[in-house]
Amino acid sequence: MQWAISVDHKKLALMYIGAGLCFFLVAGLEAAFMRLQLARAENDVIDPETFNQLFTMHGTTMVFLVGMPILLGFGNYLIPLMVGARDMAFPRLNAFGFWLFIFGGLLLYFSYLGADGLYGAGTAPDVGWFAYAPLTSRTFSRGNSTDYWILGIMVSGFGSMTTAINFIATILCMRCPGMTLMRMPMIGWMMLVVAFLVLVAIPILTGAQIMLLLDRTLGAHFFDPETQGSAILWQHLFWFFGHPEVYILILPAFGFVSEIMPTFSRKVLFGYPLMVAATVGIGFISLGVWAHHMFVVGLGPVLDSFFGATTFLISVPTGIKIFNWLGTMWGGRLHFTTPMLFVTGFVAMFVIGGLTGIMLATVPLTWQLSDSYFVVGHFHYVLFGGTVFGIFGAIFYWFPKATGRLLDERLGKWTFWLLFIGFTLTFMPMHVSGALGMPRRIYTYEADRGWEIWNLISSIGVPVQMAGVAIFLWNAIRALRRGPVAGDDPWDAWTLEWGTTSPPPEWNFDRIPTCTSARPLWDRKNPEDPDAYYE
Amino acid sequence: MTALPANPEAAATLRSPLSRAKVGMACLIFMESAIFSAFLVTYLYYIGKSPDGPQPLECLELGLVLVNSACLISSSFTVVISVRALARGAMGAFRFWLALTILLGIEFLVGTGYEWWGLIEDKGLTLQSNAFGTNFYSLVGLHAFHVIVGMLMLVVILVLSIFGFIRPDRDHQRVDVATWYWHFVDVVWILVFTLVYIVGRVPQGAPAS
Ligand code: HEM
Ligand SMILES: [Cu+2]
Numbered sequence: 225m226q227w228a229i230s231v232d233h234k235k236l237a238l239m240y241i242g243a244g245l246c247f248f249l250v251a252g253l254e255a256a257f258m259r260l261q262l263a264r265a266e267n268d269v270i271d272p273e274t275f276n277q278l279f280t281m282h283g284t285t286m287v288f289l290v291g292m293p294i295l296l297g298f299g300n301y302l303i304p305l306m307v308g309a310r311d312m313a314f315p316r317l318n319a320f321g322f323w324l325f326i327f328g329g330l331l332l333y334f335s336y337l338g339a340d341g342l343y344g345a346g347t348a349p350d351v352g353w354f355a356y357a358p359l360t361s362r363t364f365s366r367g368n369s370t371d372y373w374i375l376g377i378m379v380s381g382f383g384s385m386t387t388a389i390n391f392i393a394t395i396l397c398m399r400c401p402g403m404t405l406m407r408m409p410m411i412g413w414m415m416l417v418v419a420f421l422v423l424v425a426i427p428i429l430t431g432a433q434i435m436l437l438l439d440r441t442l443g444a445h446f447f448d449p450e451t452q453g454s455a456i457l458w459q460h461l462f463w464f465f466g467h468p469e470v471y472i473l474i475l476p477a478f479g480f481v482s483e484i485m486p487t488f489s490r491k492v493l494f495g496y497p498l499m500v501a502a503t504v505g506i507g508f509i510s511l512g513v514w515a516h517h518m519f520v521v522g523l524g525p526v527l528d529s530f531f532g533a534t535t536f537l538i539s540v541p542t543g544i545k546i547f548n549w550l551g552t553m554w555g556g557r558l559h560f561t562t563p564m565l566f567v568t569g570f571v572a573m574f575v576i577g578g579l580t581g582i583m584l585a586t587v588p589l590t591w592q593l594s595d596s597y598f599v600v601g602h603f604h605y606v607l608f609g610g611t612v613f614g615i616f617g618a619i620f621y622w623f624p625k626a627t628g629r630l631l632d633e634r635l636g637k638w639t640f641w642l643l644f645i646g647f648t649l650t651f652m653p654m655h656v657s658g659a660l661g662m663p664r665r666i667y668t669y670e671a672d673r674g675w676e677i678w679n680l681i682s683s684i685g686v687p688v689q690m691a692g693v694a695i696f697l698w699n700a701i702r703a704l705r706r707g708p709v710a711g712d713d714p715w716d717a718w719t720l721e722w723g724t725t726s727p728p729p730e731w732n733f734d735r736i737p738t739c740t741s742a743r744p745l746w747d748r749k750n751p752e753d754p755d756a757y758y759e
Numbered sequence: 760m761t762a763l764p765a766n767p768e769a770a771a772t773l774r775s776p777l778s779r780a781k782v783g784m785a786c787l788i789f790m791e792s793a794i795f796s797a798f799l800v801t802y803l804y805y806i807g808k809s810p811d812g813p814q815p816l817e818c819l820e821l822g823l824v825l826v827n828s829a830c831l832i833s834s835s836f837t838v839v840i841s842v843r844a845l846a847r848g849a850m851g852a853f854r855f856w857l858a859l860t861i862l863l864g865i866e867f868l869v870g871t872g873y874e875w876w877g878l879i880e881d882k883g884l885t886l887q888s889n890a891f892g893t894n895f896y897s898l899v900g901l902h903a904f905h906v907i908v909g910m911l912m913l914v915v916i917l918v919l920s921i922f923g924f925i926r927p928d929r930d931h932q933r934v935d936v937a938t939w940y941w942h943f944v945d946v947v948w949i950l951v952f953t954l955v956y957i958v959g960r961v962p963q964g965a966p967a968s
Contacts, residue, residue, distance in 0.1 A: 313779040389786040397779045423790045431797030435897065444886050444893040446801065452809060452890045461797060 231315040232730055233300050236322045238626060240297025241619075243326060244290050250333075251285035252693070254278045256686050259650070263683035265671035275667035276350035280373070281332075283353030287469065288377055289329045291607070294615055295476040296387050299415045301626065303391060305721035305728060306409045308400025308737040308744075313393035321386035328380025335372035349373035352665065354462050355436075357447035357455040362440055371440060374433045381426045388422035391415050400720070402739040406500070409719050409742075410493055411479030413500050417507040418475045424511060425468035432461035456521060463514035471510045474574075474606060475503065477614025478545060481567045484621050485549055487717045488564035489556030492743065492755075495548040502541035502548075509538045519590045528587045535585035542578055546571060561715075562636030566617030569644055573609025577602055580655065595665075598658025604651045616643070616696070623700070624714045628726040629707030635699040642692030649685030653678040718743035780936045788943045791905070795947055798901055799954060802894045806959050812889035815960045818882045827870035828952055831906070834863035835945045838913070838938045845934055848927040850920065857917050860941070864910045871903055895955065902944070902951050909944045912937050 227235055258278050261270040270278070300318065304311055312318050335348045349369045351359050360370050395416050399408065436458070438444035445451045447458045486493045493499065515523060515531040523531075549571050558564070580602040584590050593599060616639070624630050657678040662669065669675055713722040723745050724733050741747055741755035841856030875896075878884045886896045916934055919925050925934065 314783060317783075385790055389783055389790070392786050393779045393782040396782050397777045423786060424793050427790050427793035428797045431794045431801075434901075435798075435801065438886065438893070438897060442886050444897065445890050446893060446897075452811070454804070454808075457801065457804060461801075 231311075231319045233304050233312045233315065233318060234626070234728065234730075234732075236318055237297045237299075237301035240293045240300060240322060240325070243329070244294035244297060247285050247289040247293075247329060249693075251282050251290055252690070254282040254285070256690065258282070259683040259686045261667060262669075262679050264680065265676050266668055268668070270667065272667045273350065276352075276665075277348040277369075279665055280349045280352055284332065284349070284373065284377065286607070287353060287473070288380055289325075289332070291473045291611055292380075292384055293325055295418075295473065295611070296384060298476060298480070298615075298618055298622075299391055299411075299418070300387070301622070302411060302721060303394050303415055304398070305625075305724070305732055306719050307395065307398060307403055307412060308720050308733065308739070309394060309398035310731050310733065310736075312390045313398055314390050317386050318390050321383040321390070324383030324386070325380045328376045328378070328383065331379060332372060332376030335369050335376075354466065355458075356462075357436075357453070357458040358449055360436060360440070360458075361448045361450075363448075363450075365440075371437065374437050374440075378430055378433050381430050384422050385426055388419035388426075391419035392423075395419075400737050400739065403744075406497070407739060407742045410482035410496065410499060411476070413503050414475045414479035414482070417503050418472050421468045421472050421475075421507055421510065425465045425472070428461055429465035429469075432458060432465070435461075456518075459518050459521065460514070463517045464511075466517060467514045468510050470603075470606070471506060473611050475506070477570065477611045477618075478503070480614045480618040480621070481549060481570055483719065484563050484567045484617055485552050487621075487715050488559045488561060489553050490559075491552055491556040493548070494551030494554075495544075496742065498544060499548050502544040505541040506538060509534060509541070513538055516585055516590075519587050520594045532585050532587050536582065539578060539582055539585075546575060546578075561620075562631070562633055562640055563617045563621035565637065565640045566613050566620065569640065570610055570613040570617065573605055573613060573647075577605030577609060580605065593658060595663055596658035597654040597662045597664055600664050601651050601654035601658060604647075604654070608647055608651065613643075616640075621715070622721075623703070624710030625721055625726045625728070627704060627707075628710055629703045630710045630714060631703045631707065632699050635695055635702075639692045639696045639699065642688055642695065646685045646688030646690075646692060649688060650682045651685075653681045657682075713745070718746040720744055723748070778932070778936075780933060784936045784939050788939065791943065792947075795901070795950075798894075798898045799950060802898050802954055802959065805890045805894050809890035813882050813884040813892065815891055815895075815955075818878055818884050818891075819956055819960055821956060823870055823874050824952070824956060827867045827874075828948065830863040830870070831867045831945055831948055834860045834867075835942050837863065838941050842931065842935050842938055845925070845927050845931045850925075850927070854917065854920055857913060857920075861910060861913050861917065864906055864913070868903060868906060868910075871899065898951055898955065902947055905944050905947070909941045912940060 227239060230236065255278075257270060258275065261267050261275060300312065303309075332349075347367050347369045349355075349372060351365055351370055351373065355370070355373060359365060395408070395412055399405075405413075435444070435446040439446050439448060439453070445453045447453045447455055449455050482493055482499065513531055513534045515527060516535045519528055519531075553568075560568070580598070584593060584599065584602055620631055620636055657675045658664075660674055660678075662673070662675045662679075669679075710726050712724065712726055714726075715722070720737055720739070721728070723737060737744060739747070741759050743755050747754040747756060837856045837860045841853050841860060844850075844852035844856060884892045884895070886892055916925065916937060
C-alpha cells in the first residue's frame with residue numbers, strides 16, 4: 225500500500241524498473257518459444273498462428289513495456305538525485321504516468337485471455353510490432369486483438385508523455401544552485417533529449433493509432449487501400465515515430481555509459497561539450513531519417529537517396545560518442561567491475577550494430593537484405609547488446625544506491641559472460657542466415673537452404689542467456705536478503721546521488737547541495753584540487 | 760505519501776528563472792501540436808485524393824463557420840482581458856470576462872454541431888462516405904474535443920473563483936498559464952480552418968494518379 229499510493233520518484237522508479245523486468249521475463253519467454261520452433265527445419269512445436277502472435281507480442285513488449293519503462297524508470301530515479309532536487313517537478317503526474325503504463329501493459333496482455341470477447345481465448349495481436357496496413361483492417365484482422373494492441377500501447381504512451389513533461393520541467397527548473405546546464409551529469413542531457421523525442425514522436429503514433437481505431441470501429445478510410453485509404457501513409461506515420469523511438473531506447477543507455485565509464489576509468493568524461501552537441505544533433509537528425517525503414521516500398525530515387533544520406537549523417541554524431549568513450553578509457557586506471565564490463569560490452573556491441581545499420585542504410589544493399597534475418601541481427605545488436613547491456617550495467621551500478629546492498633561481483637561476472645556469449649551465439653549467426661536469404665517472421669523453413677546450422681546455433685544461445693538472467697535474479701534476491709552493506713559511495717564516484725545515504729531518504733538530501741563544477745563530489749573529497757579551478 | 764519535512768531551504772531548489780508550471784504547460788502544448796500535426800499532414804495528403812462521394816466544394820459553406828471562428832478567436836481576447844482583471848484584483852470583471860469566454864466557446868461548439876448536422880442530413884457526408892469525410896470529421900472533431908477540454912479548465916477556474924478559492928496575488932500566474940491552452944486551441948483552429956475551408960476546397964474528383 226505504501227508503494228501503491230506513493231508519489232516519491234524513487235519508489236515509482238523502482239516500480240517502473242521492477243515491472244519492466246517482469247515484462248522482460250515474459251517477452252524473453254516468448255522469444256525462447258520462437259527459437260525453439262526455429263531450431264530445426266520444418267519443426268512443428270508451434271503452429272503458424274501462435275508464431276505470429278509470439279513475434280508481435282515479443283517485439284511490442286520489449287519496446288513499449290521493457291525498454292521504455294526501465295529507461296524512464298532510471299530517469300525517474302536518477303534525475304532528481306543527480307541534479308540535487310527533492311523530487312520531480314510534478315510528483316502526482318509522475319505517479320499517474322506510472323499507473324497508465326501498468327494499465328496499458330495489462331490491457332495488452334489481457335488480449336491473451338479475451339481479445340475475441342466471449343468467443344475464445346488465445347487471440348493476442350498478430351500483426352507485427354509495426355502493424356502494417358492493410359493487415360490491420362477489419363477484413364484481415366478479425367476479433368479485437370488489434371484493438372487491444374492499439375489501446376494498450378496508446379495508454380502506456382500517454383504515460384510516457386507525462387513522464388517526459390516531468391523530465392523536462394525537472395531538468396530545466398529544479399537543478400540545485402550552481403548546477404548550470406553544462407555542469408549537469410551527461411545522463412541529464414540524454415534524458416532531456418529523450419524527453420523531447422518522446423514529446424515529438426509518441427504523439428504521432430498516438431495520432432496514427434486513433435486513425436486506425438476509427439478505421440476499425442467506425443468505418444473510416446485512413447489506411448485501407450480498398451476504400452481510397454493509403455497503406456503507405458501508415459508506414460510514414462509509424463516510422464516517423466519508429467525511428468526516434470529507437471533513439472529513445474538507446475540515448476538513456478548512452479547516459480549510463482557516460483556515467484559508469486568515467487567512474488571506473490578514474491577520469492572525467494572525455495569531451496563533455498562535444499558529447500552534448502552530439503546528443504542534441506542526434507535528437508534532431510533522428511527526426512529526418514524514418515524512411516530508411518521503407519526503402520523497399522519504392523519511394524523513388526530522390527527520396528531513397530535523401531533518407532540514405534541523412535541516415536549516414538546520423539552515424540557521425542554517433543561515432544563521436546564512441547570515440548569520446550574510448551577517450552575516457554584511454555590512459556585511465558580501469559577497474560573491470562561488473563557495471564564496467566557491461567558498458568564496455570555495450571560499446572563493442574553497439575559498434576557492430578551501428579556498422580550493420582550503415583550497411584542497411586545503403587539503398588541497393590537494403591533491397592537485398594530488408595525483411596531478412598540480417599535486419600533482425602542489426603537491431604538486436606543495438607537493442608540487446610546496446611540497450612539491455614546498458615540497463616544491466618546501470619542496475620549493477622546503482623543497485624547499491626537504491627537498496628543499500630552490494631550485488632555479488634562473482635555472480636555478476638557470470639551473468640555478464642553468460643549473457644555476452646549467449647547473445648553472440650544467438651544474434652551473430654542471424655547476419656549469416658539473413659545474408660543467405662532467410663526472411664524474418666517465418667514460422668518454419670525448408671531443410672535444403674543452408675540455414676539450419678545458423679538457426680541451430682541461434683537457438684543454442686538462448687538457454688545460455690537464460691542462465692545468465694537466472695543468476696542475475698538469484699544475485700539480486702540474495703543481495704536484498706543478506707548482501708554486504710554498500711555505504712553511501714561504494715564506487716568512489718563524483719555525482720550528487722552518491723553524496724546522500726543509500727538508500728536515500730524520501731526527501732533525498734537533508735540540505736540541498738550546491739555545486740561548483742561538473743563533479744561536485746570530487747570537489748568535496750579533494751578540496752585542495754577542485755575541478756572548479758580548471759573550468 | 761509523506762510530506763517533505765519542513766525545511767527553509769526547500770525553496771532553494773527553485774533557483775531557475777523558469778517556472779515549473781510554465782515549462783510543463785509549454786511541453787503539453789508541444790505534445791498536443793505533434794498530435795495535431797499527424798492529423799493535419801494526413802488531411803493535406805488526402806486533399807484531392809477522394810474522387811467518389813460528397814466533395815468539399817459542394818459541402819462546406821463559409822457562412823456559419825466564419826461566425827464560429829470569429830467567436831473562438833475573440834474568446835482569446837476576452838480571456839486575456841479576464842486575466843488582466845485578475846492581476847488587478849478586480850474579481851467581478853475577471854469572472855465576467857471569463858464567463859463570456861466560456862460562452863463564446865459554447866457558441867463555437869454548438870455552431871460546429873449544427874454544421875455537422877447539416878452535413879450529415881443534407882449533404883450525406885459522414886465519416887464513412889469517403890476519404891474527405893473521414894479526414895474532415897477526424898480533424899475538426901479532434902479540435903472540437905480540445906475545445907471541450909480547454910473549456911472545462913476555464914469552467915473549473917470560474918467555479919473555483921465563485922467559491923472564493925482564487926486569490927489574485929497567489930493565483931493569477933497559474934490562471935494565466937492555464938489560459939495558454941485556450942490560446943493554443945485557437946491557434947490550431949486557424950490552421951485547421953485554413954487547411955479545411957480554404958486550401959481543401961479546391962475542386963476534387965480529378966482521377967487520382
Ligand atoms: C548508426 C546508427 C544506425 C543506422 C545507420 C541504422 C540503420 C537502420 C536501417 C537502414 C534499418 C532498416 C532496415 C530494413 O528494414 O531494411 C534499421 C532497422 C532497425 N534499426 Fe537501426 N540503425 C542505427 C541504429 C539503431 C539503433 C541505435 C537502434 C535501437 C536502439 C536501432 C534499431 C533498429 C530496429 C528496431 C530496426 C528494425 C525495425 C523493424 O523493421 O522492425 N537502429 N536500422
Ligand atoms: Cu531507423
